[in-house]
Amino acid sequence: MDFARLWSRLNPLTSPFALLDILIVAVFFYWIFGIIRGTRAVQLLRGMGVVLMAAFVVGTVANDRLSTLSWLLNNIINPALIVGVPILFQPELRRALESLGRSSNLITRPFGGANRSELLETITVICRATAQLSQQGVGALIVIERTTQLQEYADRGVILDSRISAPLLLNIFYPNSPLHDMAVIVRGSRILAANVVMPLSEDVIGPRRYGTRHRAAKGISEQTDAISVVVSEETGAISLVNDGRMASYLNESRLRTMLAGLLRVPLEDEKKS
Numbered sequence: 001m002d003f004a005r006l007w008s009r010l011n012p013l014t015s016p017f018a019l020l021d022i023l024i025v026a027v028f029f030y031w032i033f034g035i036i037r038g039t040r041a042v043q044l045l046r047g048m049g050v051v052l053m054a055a056f057v058v059g060t061v062a063n064d065r066l067s068t069l070s071w072l073l074n075n076i077i078n079p080a081l082i083v084g085v086p087i088l089f090q091p092e093l094r095r096a097l098e099s100l101g102r103s104s105n106l107i108t109r110p111f112g113g114a115n116r117s118e119l120l121e122t123i124t125v126i127c128r129a130t131a132q133l134s135q136q137g138v139g140a141l142i143v144i145e146r147t148t149q150l151q152e153y154a155d156r157g158v159i160l161d162s163r164i165s166a167p168l169l170l171n172i173f174y175p176n177s178p179l180h181d182m183a184v185i186v187r188g189s190r191i192l193a194a195n196v197v198m199p200l201s202e203d204v205i206g207p208r209r210y211g212t213r214h215r216a217a218k219g220i221s222e223q224t225d226a227i228s229v230v231v232s233e234e235t236g237a238i239s240l241v242n243d244g245r246m247a248s249y250l251n252e253s254r255l256r257t258m259l260a261g262l263l264r265v266p267l268e269d270e271k272k273s
């Protein structure tokens with residue numbers, strides 16, 4: 001379709017649906033960019049953009065003169081991109097479809113149905129325990145379930161279903177204790193499971209090269225809406241990962257504020273209770 005025809009179709013005076021059309025496309029791209037913002041997908045998209053731009057330039061300007069290059073672009077690179085997109089963007093596509101499913105699911109009770117004061121208690125316990133673990137240089141990974149159920153992951157670990165407390169968390173992660181390895185899953189005010197293997201993120205580049213604990217923290221937050229809190233054994237640094245984005249070197253009060261925001265618990269409740 002040429003530009004003039006496209007423009008006349010988009011003109012709200014000639015087509016009453018043009019505005020609606022533009023609005024839907026704008027919302028779609030806003031939603032897509034919101035999902036991939038700050039993740040590895042941005043670099044992948046840039047790389048793909050460069051290749052597509054090169055294909056466009058070669059196709060329009062030098063199609064006859066650079067015949068080998070245009071053959072390569074048309075017959076190998078473009079089809080490879082079409083096949084490669086679902087593979088390269090698998091975590092983002094999964095997250096996008098899950099978030100669509102979540103927004104159309106009115107029955108799910110987030111945070112295991114815990115009320116505000118229980119969530120506040122969970123936040124306090126997690127912050128206290130991670131601060132102590134950080135001081136002692138003990139590595140830990142705590143994954144907090146939100147709307148997406150983490151039961152399939154929990155079932156591969158050791159189910160505890162115990163009320164959350166700082167001593168219990170410290171005990172679990174104490175070096176050489178039977179459950180210290182891998183991750184703990186928290187659902188509402190309970191520790192659902194320990195010793196849980198999480199999916200690893202492909203993204204290894206951060207302020208330093210991520211090891212498997214941080215990749216696991218990132219991986220589960222890329223594939224679900226869970227929040228990961230990770231304590232580095234090597235540096236003692238506390239990080240929070242949400243939506244594949246990692247905030248590192250947090251102190252206890254910063255972690256508390258971030259968790260309260262993500263779990264939608266106003267911290268004024270703390271003063272009242």
Ligand SMILES: Nc1ncnc2c1ncn2[C@@H]1O[C@H](COP(=O)(O)OP(=O)(O)OP(=O)(O)O)[C@@H](O)[C@H]1O
Nearest residue numbers: 139181182183197198211212213214216232233234
């Ligand atoms: N798939 C996984 N899911 C959850 N935890 C994992 C997974 N793989 C490894 N771990 C945890 O990560 C630990 C190893 O961490 P590693 O040193 O490789 O990572 P790191 O990100 O550099 O962490 P640290 O800063 O604590 O050293 C393991 O002992 C294990 O407890």
